[in-house]
Amino acid sequence: xxxxxxxxxxxxxxxxxxxxxxxxxxxxxxxxxxxxxxxxxxxxxxxxxxxxxxxxxxxxxxxxxxxxxxxxxxxxxxxxxxxxxxxxxxxxxxxxxxxxxxxxxxxxxxxxxxxxxxxxxxxxxxxxxxxxxxxxxxxxxxxxxxxxxxxxxxxxxxxxxxxxxxxxxxxxxxxxxxxxxxxxxxxxxxxxxxxxxxxxxxxxxxxxxxxxxxxxxxxxxxxxxxxxxxxxxxxxxxxxxxxxxxxxxxxxxxxxxxxxxxxxxxxxxxxxxxxxxxxxxxxxxxxxxxxxxxxxxxxxxxxxxxxxxxxxxxxxxxxxxxxxxxxxxxxxxxxxxxxxxxxxxxxxxxxxxxxxxxxxxxxxxxxxxxxxxxxxxxxxxxxxxxxxxxxxxxxxxxxxxxxxxxxxxxxxxxxx
Numbered sequence: 001x002x003x004x005x006x007x008x009x010x011x012x013x014x015x016x017x018x019x020x021x022x023x024x025x026x027x028x029x030x031x032x033x034x035x036x037x038x039x040x041x042x043x044x045x046x047x048x049x050x051x052x053x054x055x056x057x058x059x060x061x062x063x064x065x066x067x068x069x070x071x072x073x074x075x076x077x078x079x080x081x082x083x084x085x086x087x088x089x090x091x092x093x094x095x096x097x098x099x100x101x102x103x104x105x106x107x108x109x110x111x112x113x114x115x116x117x118x119x120x121x122x123x124x125x126x127x128x129x130x131x132x133x134x135x136x137x138x139x140x141x142x143x144x145x146x147x148x149x150x151x152x153x154x155x156x157x158x159x160x161x162x163x164x165x166x167x168x169x170x171x172x173x174x175x176x177x178x179x180x181x182x183x184x185x186x187x188x189x190x191x192x193x194x195x196x197x198x199x200x201x202x203x204x205x206x207x208x209x210x211x212x213x214x215x216x217x218x219x220x221x222x223x224x225x226x227x228x229x230x231x232x233x234x235x236x237x238x239x240x241x242x243x244x245x246x247x248x249x250x251x252x253x254x255x256x257x258x259x260x261x262x263x264x265x266x267x268x269x270x271x272x273x274x275x276x277x278x279x280x281x282x283x284x285x286x287x288x289x290x291x292x293x294x295x296x297x298x299x300x301x302x303x304x305x306x307x308x309x310x311x312x313x314x315x316x317x318x319x320x321x322x323x324x325x326x327x328x329x330x331x332x333x334x335x336x337x338x339x340x341x342x343x344x345x346x347x348x349x350x351x352x353x354x355x356x357x358x359x360x361x362x363x364x365x366x367x368x369x370x371x372x373x374x375x376x377x378x379x380x381x382x383x384x385x386x387x388x389x390x391x392x393x394x395x396x397x398x399x400x401x402x403x404x405x406x407x408x409x410x411x412x413x414x415x416x
Contacts, residue, residue, distance in 0.1 A: 004131045009122055009186070014142035016115070016181055021146030022174035024154040024167035025085070027274045028267075030244045032088075032164040033097075042094060044382020047238065050101040050108075051375035057109030058368040065114040069190035071182055073110045074118075078179040080107035082172050089168035112367035116347055118189045125188070133298070133348040137288040140344055144282035148275045155271020159264060221411065222353040226369045228408040229346045232306055234373020235401045236339050238381050239313060242390060243332040246316075247273050250325040277333050281340035288344040298345050299410035305342040309335055310402035317394030328391075349410065 025032070033043045065073035084103035087096060119136060123129050157166045251269035252262065292301045312335040319327035350366055377397070384393035 004128055004135055007126075010135075010139070012181060012185065013119055013122075013139045016178060017139050017143035018146035018149075019174045019178035019181065020111075021143045021278075022150045022153070022171070023147075024150055024157060024170045025088075026147070026241075027151045027154045027270050028158060028164050028167055028244065030241045031248070031266075031270075032167070034245075035164055036092065036097075038094065040382040040385040041379065042382075044238075044379040044385075046094075046097055046101055047378035047382075048375045049098055050105050051234075051237075051371040051378065053102055053105030054108045054112075054371040055368050055375065057106055058112070058371065059365065061106075061109040062113050062365070065110070065117065066191070069187075070114050070118050070121075071185050071187070071190055073114045074182045075179060077107045077110035077114070078175050078182065080104070080110065082175050082179075085168045085171050085175070089165055108371075109367075113365075116351075117192075118185065120351055121189050121192055124192070132351060133292065133344055134289040136347050137285045137344040140285035140340065141282040144278045144285055144340060146278075148278035148282065151271050151274030151278060155267050155274075158267040159271075162263075219353060222350070224408055224410060225346075225350050225353060226366050228302065228306070228405075228410055229350065229366050230369025230373050231401070231404045231408060232309065232339075232342070233346075233367075233370035234377055235313075235397065236309070236335070237370065237374045238377040239394065239397060240332075240336065240339075242381075242385075242394070243273075243329065244270060245390065246320060246325055246328050246332065250329050254326055273329065273333075277336045280333065280337050284337045284340040285344060288341050291341055292345060297412040298349050299412045302342060302345050302349060303405070303409050305338050305345075306405040307402060309338045309342075310398050310405060312338065313398030313401060314395055315398075317391045317396075317398060320394065321389075321391035 030043060033046070038046070061073060061076075080103045084100045084107065087100035087103065091097075091100075116136070119139065120129070120132060123132050123135060128135060153170070154167050157170055158164060247270045248266045251266045292298050312331045316328045316331035316335070319325075319331065346366075381393050381397055384396065
């Protein structure tokens with residue numbers, strides 16, 4: 001049971017998370033690119049391009065959100081996502097996919113950090129900041145329920161149509177609803193103090209926000225926090241979708257759904273697998289605060305989950321090399337669970353280091369580190385898969401991640 005009162009705005013945040021994750025594209029994006037004739041290297045390059053573009057837009061979008069209003073930034077975010085889905089649905093070819101990634105990156109940049117800043121501002125105004133880890137965990141759990149619904153819907157769409165492209169146009173509907181939901185948020189969540197909600201010197205706002213961001217880099221704790229979160233999140237984003245070809249392999253080797261044709265079996269297997277993953281990650285997010293209580297502080301739990309996640313990547317590669325695709329899938333699932341246990345902790349840790357007036361910008365800096373790691377790692381992993389196979393690429397990636405976790409261990413903060 002939650003230890004805070006679930007008011008009207010909490011349910012809006014929860015519904016936002018649910019809608020935001022109804023992205024039917026996610027369970028089949030790698031398979032869509034493979035069907036389009038792209039190699040793993042080109043797929044990795046597309047992911048890298050998206051991450052580079054997110055990096056380009058990240059800090060300007062955070063400054064825009066803190067200066068002009070966070071709701072306006074979120075409206076730009078969902079409009080950009082919708083444009084991206086339409087491009088992927090109506091057009092074909094690597095060059096046009098790059099354009100689709102540009103709009104998707106713009107949406108990511110305006111979203112990352114901004115909505116978390118809105119939640120944190122709501123908590124501040126209602127004297128609930130001491131509940132932020134639990135509160136964010138609960139709202140994130142609704143996001144994972146949205147992902148579960150999305151996986152089931154995507155599997156049904158692909159099963160019925162036999163076409164991966166359908167998932168893009170279907171994703172437009174929930175995003176239009178999310179756009180309308182954001183427009184209904186109260187105006188007082190746009191900024192972190194009352195005078196910023198009225199017209200004033202916009203250049204002064206920019207300077208105040210930039211000053212808050214610069215201060216983050218002078219603090220060793222925040223620097224290490226960004227690097228820790230960036231390495232972990234960037235590697236996770238680079239490898240998580242490779243569960244899809246592993247699931248295809250498992251669908252053809254594990255004796256389940258045998259009453260279906262060979263070509264119908266993979267989408268059903270993928271759909272049910274993702275539903276299971278997201279139901280587990282929803283529970284994990286909700287119980288993140290309870291997990292922390294078992295450790296000495298938030299930082300300790302973050303570090304432990306870093307090492308365990310790296311081991312999951314290594315073991316998934318090991319079992320895949322042995323031909324035990326079912327076990328490889330299990331370790332991928334555990335990786336998803338650990339990531340969702342850890343994410344509310346990261347937000348809690350970093351929010352203690354960021355000036356509330358520059359919260360969207362500060363969290364955007366964290367996301368920028370993540371995007372930078374993804375931009376470097378994704379094409380390297382894709383090239384390694386083409387050259388040496390998926391299993392070898394996963395083992396090496398997990399090993400590098402494990403070593404990186406040792407270098408960027410977080411120390412306990414006094415207030416965590």
